[in-house]
Amino acid sequence: MLRPRYRPTMLDGRISRLALAACAGLCMGMAAAATEARMQVESASIADGRIARVHACRGQGGRDQPLQLSVEDIPPAAHFLAIVADDPDALQPAGEVWVHWNVFNLRSSGPLLEIAAGQALDGTIGTTTGGARGYEGMCPPDGVHRYRFAIFALRDRIAIDASRPWTIEQFQEKFGAQVLEKAVVYGRF
Numbered sequence: 166m167l168r169p170r171y172r173p174t175m176l177d178g179r180i181s182r183l184a185l186a187a188c189a190g191l192c193m194g195m196a197a198a199a200t201e202a203r204m205q206v207e208s209a210s211i212a213d214g215r216i217a218r219v220h221a222c223r224g225q226g227g228r229d230q231p232l233q234l235s236v237e238d239i240p241p242a243a244h245f246l247a248i249v250a251d252d253p254d255a256l257q258p259a260g261e262v263w264v265h266w267n268v269f270n271l272r273s274s275g276p277l278l279e280i281a282a283g284q285a286l287d288g289t290i291g292t293t294t295g296g297a298r299g300y301e302g303m304c305p306p307d308g309v310h311r312y313r314f315a316i317f318a319l320r321d322r323i324a325i326d327a328s329r330p331w332t333i334e335q336f337q338e339k340f341g342a343q344v345l346e347k348a349v350v351y352g353r354f
Contacts, residue, residue: 202238204346206316209233210282211352216312219282221354222304229302231266232352233282236316239273240345243318246271246278247340248286251332252303254310259294264330265312266300267291270322291327303354312352318345 210217210232221227236246248268255263271288280286293301303312315333323340325331337344 204239204316204318204348205237206314206348206350207235207237208314208350208352209235211350214351214353216303216352216354218354220302222302225302225304225354227302229300230283231280231286231300232314234278234280234314234316234350236278236280236348237276239276239278240318241276242320243273243345245269245288245319245322246273247317247319247323247336248314249317249331249333249336250300250312250314252305252310252312253332254305255294258305258307261294262332262334264291264294264301264332265303266293266314267327267331268299269325269327273318289325289327291325292330294330305354309353312354313349314352315347315349317347319343320345 210220216232218226219228219230220232222229234248239246248266248271250264250266252263252265255261267290268286269289269291271286290299292298295301303310313333315336317336317340319340320343323343325340333349337347
């Protein structure tokens with residue numbers, strides 16, 4: 166018994182080229198997605214969304230100790246980082262977003278940065294809303310607040326007035342053009 170011989174048609178060629186193009190596009194897209202890691206920040210000082218008491222103000226039983234932060238996938242073009250930590254829930258009792266931590270022009274030397282809890286940092290140390298230089302622990306007067314800890318990756322050193330507190334929004338508005346990436350971790354206290 167003779168089997169019919171397969172003869173490719175023009176339609177087969179078009180379908181094959183379309184399938185090949187679709188596969189190539191999909192594979193390239195997957196490879197690009199795998200190489201485009203986004204900067205991330207985590208904190209061992211925040212468990213189940215709650216910030217450990219040691220990081221609060223003394224009036225709340227804390228020690229005003231800065232949080233531990235782990236930053237991953239810092240962009241290769243970033244040579245400096247900025248840390249801005251604030252409390253948008255303070256708007257009601259204090260009339261403004263309360264700034265708890267500002268550190269600018271922190272040197273970045275690779276894709277990872279580990280900051281230990283309580284670690285003194287090099288860089289330009291900013292002022293908090295309460296007037297402290299460096300870190301000011303959480304001290305909410307009216308219940309639980311949500312705090313934001315943002316890391317900004319910057320290509321170049323920035324000229325910034327560190328004598329005034331900077332909220333995340335103020336920093337973004339002023340220096341947004343220099344920001345390569347931003348990552349935020351949230352915690353309640």
